[in-house]
Amino acid sequence: MITYLLKSGILLLVFYAVYKLLLENERMLRFNRAYLLGSLVFSLIIPLQIISFESDFSNKTGLIQLDELAIQKNSENLASISLNDFLTVLIAVSYGVVALLLMLRFVLNLYSFYKRIKRNEVQFVKGDKVALIDEPILPHSFWDTIFINKNEFENGKIPSELIAHEKAHLDQKHTLDILFIEILQIIFWFNPLLLFYKKVIKLNHEFLADEAVNKQFGSVRNYQNLLLHFVSNKNTISLASNINYLITKKRLLMMTKKKSPIKVVLKVSAVSAVYVLLLFVFSAKSMAQTGANKGEVKEKDLYTMAYIEKTPEFPGGIAEFYKFVGKNFKTPDAAVKDKFEGKAYMQFIIEKDGTLSDIKTVKDAGYGIGDEVIRVLKLSPKWTAATYQGKPVRVMYSLPITIQAAK
Numbered sequence: 001m002i003t004y005l006l007k008s009g010i011l012l013l014v015f016y017a018v019y020k021l022l023l024e025n026e027r028m029l030r031f032n033r034a035y036l037l038g039s040l041v042f043s044l045i046i047p048l049q050i051i052s053f054e055s056d057f058s059n060k061t062g063l064i065q066l067d068e069l070a071i072q073k074n075s076e077n078l079a080s081i082s083l084n085d086f087l088t089v090l091i092a093v094s095y096g097v098v099a100l101l102l103m104l105r106f107v108l109n110l111y112s113f114y115k116r117i118k119r120n121e122v123q124f125v126k127g128d129k130v131a132l133i134d135e136p137i138l139p140h141s142f143w144d145t146i147f148i149n150k151n152e153f154e155n156g157k158i159p160s161e162l163i164a165h166e167k168a169h170l171d172q173k174h175t176l177d178i179l180f181i182e183i184l185q186i187i188f189w190f191n192p193l194l195l196f197y198k199k200v201i202k203l204n205h206e207f208l209a210d211e212a213v214n215k216q217f218g219s220v221r222n223y224q225n226l227l228l229h230f231v232s233n234k235n236t237i238s239l240a241s242n243i244n245y246l247i248t249k250k251r252l253l254m255m256t257k258k259k260s261p262i263k264v265v266l267k268v269s270a271v272s273a274v275y276v277l278l279l280f281v282f283s284a285k286s287m288a289q290t291g292a293n294k295g296e297v298k299e300k301d302l303y304t305m306a307y308i309e310k311t312p313e314f315p316g317g318i319a320e321f322y323k324f325v326g327k328n329f330k331t332p333d334a335a336v337k338d339k340f341e342g343k344a345y346m347q348f349i350i351e352k353d354g355t356l357s358d359i360k361t362v363k364d365a366g367y368g369i370g371d372e373v374i375r376v377l378k379l380s381p382k383w384t385a386a387t388y389q390g391k392p393v394r395v396m397y398s399l400p401i402t403i404q405a406a407k
Contacts, residue, residue, distance in 0.1 A: 005191075007047035007282055012193045015039035018274055019200065022267050025250075027257040029207050031264075035271060036201050037177060040184060042275070046282045064311070068343075068400045069322050071329050088319075095190070102186045113142050121150065128167055141166040143175045161213050161223055168212035174205045207254050220255050227252070312350040312395050313384040321380075325401075328376045335367040335403065344369045346377070346399040352392040354382035362398070369403055 019039070023032050121132045122145075132150035139148050139162045146166040152158050169175070181198045188194060214220050314321035334340075342365035349358045359377045361370030385392040 004047045008043050009191060009193065011043035011046060011278060011282065012039070012191070012197070014274070014278065015043060016193060016196060016200075018271060022270060024200065025257075026263065026267060027207075027254060027259050028264050028267070029204060029211060031268065032204050033177070033201075033208065036197060036204065037180070038275075040181070040197060042279075044184075046279060064395060064397045066318070066397055066399045068402055069325060070402045070404055071326055071331070098189055099186055102189055106182055106186060113145070116147065117145060125163070128163075128170070139163065139166050141169045141175075144170060146170065159226055161217055161226055164213045164216050165209045168209040169205060171212075172205075172208055174208075177201055177205065203251070206251060210251065210255055214255055224252050224255065309389070310384075310387045312354070312386045312397075315381055315383070324380065325373070325376055328379055329372060331403065332368045332372060335369065338367075340365075340367055341402075341404055342366065342369070343400060343402045344373060346370070346373050346401060347396065348377055348399070349394055349396050350383050350385060351394055352385050354385045356380050356383075358396075365401075365403060369401075373399075373401060 015035075016039070019032070019035060023035060026032070116133060117131050120134065123130050123132065129145045130153075131145050131147045132153055133147055134150055137147060137149050139146060139158060141147065146163065148158055148163075178198075178201075181194065181201060185194050185198070210223070213223055217223065314324070343363075344361060344365040345363040347358070347360050347362050348356050351357050356377055359374050361374065364370035386395040387393065
């Protein structure tokens, strides 16, 4: 999971950097919208390696290196493992609580729109559903409804450009984009990059709505002056599309920008190249065979952790494996008597059926430590086997064990 989140975060960062450097200031608004949404989707899907490319160029040799296991025959070692379990549970609970609170806020925001529609007068103006709200608000839109202050609407104080602006949001289904990014923020609330994506997506929505208004009315200057009139009004609603969202110099300048066909082609080509490159880099799987130290294992169906889809798993997780070894290991009497401290390096293979084989001592610590670890590992229950391309494969592990004198 950590590897997936890291890869996903890197992809989000790269895609966002490309957008800021190459696309944000260009008037290729529909392409930009597709790029931003596609970047979010690809950043979540590519690390899953649903699409994969096999390559032979990497001739890697190595083992899956487990974290060092310290064995001391008192309660200290088990207590440290219990602490790890506690931290894991604490992190999981913290994540769940925050996600639940964000989901509750999201649902309440959705309900607020439903409540406004039910409690206020609704009319259809030129085929568009308009909710007339009593409290002072700026025009905004959500899903299939435009929300307007009732008093200003009845007194003709709502310019046609503002209605056209909100109608453009509805016609182009901008609410779907906002809901999508909101859901991602609930699930991945710990990733600050999503806040930046949300900002640029909503700003691009405004570019698109502004473009629709200017095409309809043909007076950029008058529309710009109309927008500046609303700059001081900070009344915005998080899930809605708002007429005054980020009325900045950048937004006003975008209305007067001219498209350069050559620039568009070059930038689309550059962005496409980035997509293809990242897809290949993050989806490539090496078919290289791994070998044990000094070529001791030569089977063709032995793979390293980096290139398999699912790693082997001890029943209950790796922490339970450490507990199993620590609980069953018996320090030889001679080592206890001499208060021996040292390190042994073990090696074993998880077979396709989950059993352990080829258990051996790569480097012994003496006092019969290696033989005792071999005895314990032979007692291990079956693991869940590793898989590659949906089929079980053999994987080799290396386990360093430190023996500490009892205190």
